[in-house]
Amino acid sequence: MFTKHVKKHLSAYAHGELTTEEAERVAGHLRACANCRAEFDQIKLGVRLAECLPSVSAPERLWEGIESALVREQSHSKQRGSQAPSHEPARARSERLFRSEKIFGARGFPSRRRSLAAFALACLALAACGALLFMRASQPSWQVARLEGAPRIDSDQIGDRGRLAVGEWLETDAASRAEIAVANIGQVEVDPNTRVRLVATRVNEHRLELARGTLHARIWAPPRLFFVNTPSAVAADLGCAYTLEVDDAGRGLLHVTAGYVALEDGARESVVPAGAACLTKPGAGPGTPFFEDAPDAYVAALARYDFAGDRAALDTLLDGARTRDTLTLWHLLSRANNTDRARVYERLAAIAPPPEGVTREGVLRLDRTMLDAWKDRLESDWTDESFPAVRRAWRKLFE
Amino acid sequence: MESYAAMGEGEARETVIEACRRGDRDAFRLLFEKHKDRVYSIALYFFGGDEATACDVTQAVFLKLFTRIAQFQGESEFATWLYRLTTNACVDELRRRRRFLQFGEGMEVREPRDKPSHDEALARAEAAGEVKRAVAMLRPKLRVVMLLKYFEELSYEEIAAVVGCSKGTVASRLNRGHKILARKLGHLRPSLMRAEQEG
Numbered sequence: 328m329f330t331k332h333v334k335k336h337l338s339a340y341a342h343g344e345l346t347t348e349e350a351e352r353v354a355g356h357l358r359a360c361a362n363c364r365a366e367f368d369q370i371k372l373g374v375r376l377a378e379c380l381p382s383v384s385a386p387e388r389l390w391e392g393i394e395s396a397l398v399r400e401q402s403h404s405k406q407r408g409s410q411a412p413s414h415e416p417a418r419a420r421s422e423r424l425f426r427s428e429k430i431f432g433a434r435g436f437p438s439r440r441r442s443l444a445a446f447a448l449a450c451l452a453l454a455a456c457g458a459l460l461f462m463r464a465s466q467p468s469w470q471v472a473r474l475e476g477a478p479r480i481d482s483d484q485i486g487d488r489g490r491l492a493v494g495e496w497l498e499t500d501a502a503s504r505a506e507i508a509v510a511n512i513g514q515v516e517v518d519p520n521t522r523v524r525l526v527a528t529r530v531n532e533h534r535l536e537l538a539r540g541t542l543h544a545r546i547w548a549p550p551r552l553f554f555v556n557t558p559s560a561v562a563a564d565l566g567c568a569y570t571l572e573v574d575d576a577g578r579g580l581l582h583v584t585a586g587y588v589a590l591e592d593g594a595r596e597s598v599v600p601a602g603a604a605c606l607t608k609p610g611a612g613p614g615t616p617f618f619e620d621a622p623d624a625y626v627a628a629l630a631r632y633d634f635a636g637d638r639a640a641l642d643t644l645l646d647g648a649r650t651r652d653t654l655t656l657w658h659l660l661s662r663a664n665n666t667d668r669a670r671v672y673e674r675l676a677a678i679a680p681p682p683e684g685v686t687r688e689g690v691l692r693l694d695r696t697m698l699d700a701w702k703d704r705l706e707s708d709w710t711d712e713s714f715p716a717v718r719r720a721w722r723k724l725f726e
Numbered sequence: 727m728e729s730y731a732a733m734g735e736g737e738a739r740e741t742v743i744e745a746c747r748r749g750d751r752d753a754f755r756l757l758f759e760k761h762k763d764r765v766y767s768i769a770l771y772f773f774g775g776d777e778a779t780a781c782d783v784t785q786a787v788f789l790k791l792f793t794r795i796a797q798f799q800g801e802s803e804f805a806t807w808l809y810r811l812t813t814n815a816c817v818d819e820l821r822r823r824r825r826f827l828q829f830g831e832g833m834e835v836r837e838p839r840d841k842p843s844h845d846e847a848l849a850r851a852e853a854a855g856e857v858k859r860a861v862a863m864l865r866p867k868l869r870v871v872m873l874l875k876y877f878e879e880l881s882y883e884e885i886a887a888v889v890g891c892s893k894g895t896v897a898s899r900l901n902r903g904h905k906i907l908a909r910k911l912g913h914l915r916p917s918l919m920r921a922e923q924e925g
Contacts, residue, residue: 335901338904342900373904376857383770385765393788396785396789
């Protein structure tokens with residue numbers, strides 16, 4: 328052992344992690360090998376430096392947040408265990424409350440006249456409850472399953488299952504997760520610290536609002552049936568799976584894992600295929616999509632170009648573009664000013680020449696038909712799918 | 727509480743964990759007090775001194791720990807389980823934040839508030855600030871093993887169990903971490919050596 332250099336054992340040697348025999352051999356080698364000795368000198372300096380890091384005390388206030396979350400979790404567990412009133416079915420709860428003496432007051436109604444009045448009141452209340460129950464039952468809602476912790480719908484903790492009606496908010500805290508059944512077309516998993524509202528559910532539109540947090544959507548319906556509103560863009564499903572995040576400032580990040588998603592804000596649209604991502608920002612709308620395997624410098628340049636008006640960043644975007652980055656360049660065509668658009672065209676044409684019938688002049692004046700024709704040609708480089716043409720046909724069928 | 731003090735450490739820990747499983751709030755608090763500084767320190771240095779993120783991560787770690795403690799069956803050491811939760815929480819948060827870094831808001835390296843110095847040599851105190859910054863710049867995989875080694879004083883085997891890799895990989899990552907620190911902070915060598923000779 329250790330007839331060769333011992334560099335890879337030097338940290339373990341310094342930390343006393345080697346057996347006695349191994350340590351002796353390393354020591355012997357170090358005496359004979361100046362190269363490994365120099366390396367060990369470096370390792371020892373690294374160890375001494377790391378030992379300088381002082382431990383830090385956690386702030387006292389930390390426990391308060393943990394304790395309140397624990398209280399919520401424990402009360403939730405108890406309620407589930409004991410079938411507490413708040414988890415009774417709505418009808419049973421209403422009936423129980425209706426039967427309660429408190430509705431009539433503690434003293435009751437001694438006279439016949441009062442009894443009649445009480446009977447009339449009871450009928451009215453019963454009718455009102457019935458109407459409320461009917462309205463609630465007839466209001467469209469989605470099923471919600473608790474995955475972890477204590478998710479809430481409009482401030483009420485749900486049991487293992489609950490219903491999210493139109494207009495209601497589903498909220499998770501740091502220890503909660505939930506899953507929403509999106510009508511009969513898919514599922515949405517809601518991560519901790521997320522606030523999401525059911526905006527609409529009907530035959531031709533199912534729509535959520537994501538105010539903050541993270542959701543993972545899997546949709547198996549024709550395109551443009553499922554939408555998620557965020558503070559800076561609307562995510563329109565084109566048949567896909569994706570993760571959407573919104574931070575406290577209302578900025579969003581879309582990450583597509585299968586199929587396509589369109590991010591829209593007015594006339595501005597970004598089409599994001601699997602493997603790509605797109606940032607959104609309030610006031611600016613969706614940024615330009617990029618593939619997630621693009622270098623950090625490339626993505627940073629794109630963010631500067633999109634959101635900070637840094638036109639110099641275009642140099643990085645053009646010089647660093649790979650074949651797949653035609654996704655980014657194609658989107659930039661309709662976002663750049665005239666001067667920049669010509670540069671983007673030249674670079675895009677150099678990577679993937681436009682198909683027959685698509686001219687430089689047409690692209691520079693943003694002829695929609697030509698841009699779409701070029702995009703159709705480029706899409707085979709944007710997706711790993713075997714049959715992008717079939718997917719395009721599927722989408723067009725429903726557009 | 728006194729009854730825990732009378733027990734051996736291993737027995738006390740088992741008793742506290744068992745009480746946590748039953749939902750005993752005092753036991754939760756004991757466990758929190760015992761481990762909070764180390765969990766917080768790892769999170770703080772992992773995020774380059776960002777105290778707000780370190781607080782969020784620490785809270786998330788303990789909430790997860792308390793809500794899942796019934797699942798802890800003692801197959802692994804409790805510390806291994808706790809630090810696995812911690813490193814996973816750090817890496818998850820880093821992934822989440824990194825995706826938003828594209829807006830040009832790079833992770834700012836800030837100075838954590840230290841505990842009052844316990845007779846640290848002046849040179850070590852001076853070096854600490856630079857080391858913090860250098861550690862914050864390490865790749866997450868290297869950063870995690872360095873923090874587990876130097877804050878938790880875990881053995882290579884324990885680090886391997888926390889991170890889910892081999893002892894050899896731990897040794898290799900520590901080697902790389904040490905060399906990066908030495909390369910970046912070589913100028914501190916004379917003052918460290920002086921401090922050691924005087925100490």
